[in-house]
Amino acid sequence: MTLTPKRAQDSLIQMTELVLPNDTNTFGNLMGGRLMYWMDIAAALACMKHCSAPVVTASVDNISFENPIKLGNVVHIESKVSRAFNTSMEVHMKVWGEDPVQQYRYKSNEAFMTFVALDPNGNSRPVPGIITDTEEEKRLYEGALRRRQLRLILGGKMKPEDADELKALFSL
Ligand SMILES: CC(C)(COP(=O)(O)OP(=O)(O)OC[C@H]1O[C@@H](n2cnc3c(N)ncnc32)[C@H](O)[C@@H]1OP(=O)(O)O)[C@@H](O)C(=O)NCCC(=O)NCCS
Numbered sequence: 001m002t003l004t005p006k007r008a009q010d011s012l013i014q015m016t017e018l019v020l021p022n023d024t025n026t027f028g029n030l031m032g033g034r035l036m037y038w039m040d041i042a043a044a045l046a047c048m049k050h051c052s053a054p055v056v057t058a059s060v061d062n063i064s065f066e067n068p069i070k071l072g073n074v075v076h077i078e079s080k081v082s083r084a085f086n087t088s089m090e091v092h093m094k095v096w097g098e099d100p101v102q103q104y105r106y107k108s109n110e111a112f113m114t115f116v117a118l119d120p121n122g123n124s125r126p127v128p129g130i131i132t133d134t135e136e137e138k139r140l141y142e143g144a145l146r147r148r149q150l151r152l153i154l155g156g157k158m159k160p161e162d163a164d165e166l167k168a169l170f171s172l
Pocket of ligand 1: 056059086155
């Protein structure tokens with residue numbers, strides 16, 4: 001069964017949270033684990049919007065926190081499906097902090113997560129493809145095959161010698 005592809009833009013989720021005392025470490029900064037929890041939800045919502053099915057987190061790529069987000073500041077998370085494969089989807093996320101009094105935003109991090117769509121029996125099920133419109137969407141779509149191969153190798157699901165997209169990078 002071929003599913004009708006959908007626009008990447010239509011999967012966009014914008015989440016806003018306020019950093020409260022229970023979200024912070026002893027330095028008064030947002031805990032990384034709390035931020036990853038919010039990111040996981042924002043990413044899952046983008047995938048569910050894209051595939052109209054329940055999803056589970058298959059993997060989380062490297063996350064580097066560039067700037068701490070302070071108590072009382074606002075967290076903005078944008079998540080969008082960057083590429084859909086067979087039953088899995090890669091989501092791209094951008095995270096900013098915002099000082100709501102001084103009214104300026106600062107970047108916290110970018111990340112990729114992968115989700116798998118499930119049918120009512122809990123088995124993985126096909127997802128619609130992605131249509132890209134903007135330059136950024138096209139760039140993310142192009143790079144997704146390489147990132148997929150890297151994460152499958154790290155997850156023990158692919159042999160390095162089978163990673164054609166990655167090998168091509170080094171044989172130019
Ligand atoms: C993710 C999960 C559904 C994959 O099931 P599986 O039977 O191992 O995987 P399959 O070989 O059938 O592959 C299913 C898809 O998952 C993808 N996948 C599997 N492991 C992956 C990984 N580590 N990273 C990225 N994608 C992965 C496969 O590439 C495949 O995608 P495709 O159909 O688009 O090609 C399964 O491992 C699972 O349910 N894990 C627990 C999920 C969960 O509970 N998450 C919450 C965090 S604890």
